[in-house]
Amino acid sequence: IYGSSETAGIGYRFSPEQPFLLLPRWQQESINTLQEKHTQQSYELPDKLNWLSDKSFIVSERVDSAVVIKGTNVYPSRVMTLIESHPAVSAAAVRQKKPAEGKGLKAFVVLKNHSEKITEADLKHWLSEHLLDIEVPTHITFGDAIPVNEMGKQQDWSL
Numbered sequence: 001i002y003g004s005s006e007t008a009g010i011g012y013r014f015s016p017e018q019p020f021l022l023l024p025r026w027q028q029e030s031i032n033t034l035q036e037k038h039t040q041q042s043y044e045l046p047d048k049l050n051w052l053s054d055k056s057f058i059v060s061e062r063v064d065s066a067v068v069i070k071g072t073n074v075y076p077s078r079v080m081t082l083i084e085s086h087p088a089v090s091a092a093a094v095r096q097k098k099p100a101e102g103k104g105l106k107a108f109v110v111l112k113n114h115s116e117k118i119t120e121a122d123l124k125h126w127l128s129e130h131l132l133d134i135e136v137p138t139h140i141t142f143g144d145a146i147p148v149n150e151m152g153k154q155q156d157w158s159l
Contacts, residue, residue, distance in 0.1 A: 002059065004046040010034065011057065019056045028054050067096040069104055072134045076105060079127075079135055083107060086126060088116045093146045093154055094137060101159055104138035108146055108157050 002020050003010040011020030022028070028051065029035040033042050049057040066073040076094040083092040091110040097103065111118065120140040127136045139159050149155040 007034070007043050007046075010045075019052050019058050022055045022057070067105075069096065069134055072132070074105065074135050079105060079107070079131065079137065082127065082130055083109060083123070086123065088112055088118045091146055095156060097138070097159075098156075102138065105135070106139045106141070106157075106159065107137040108141045108143060110143060110145060114144070
């Protein structure tokens, strides 16, 4: 079954190799919206769907920036904003770990004052007071600047 809390089920399939079939209560209104047939209410789709017909689709990518960690939706941008609200932090970047790095989030943190003595454990403890355990980055790297590539775009960093 595919769907969100707001829409309940949208579609179903019998195996991961098959496309989803739209449940009978829905009709495609546009590429980004569905209409509930009985109420005529429109709902924005929670993800980008690749429509194969007016009744079948494949989920192509998330619209929101959530990542799924141990079955829970986690928003790296929300975690980043919270880290940046810490009085000692100047900037932060948060990403989901690559499979080879393990499960969870990782953070890259730039401190306002490089002589500041905040540790990874200190920051994790502070974050645990504001976030669910699953949202607290499992690894935090400190550095002088958020890593960027040759084009100036933010890039990944190693643990």
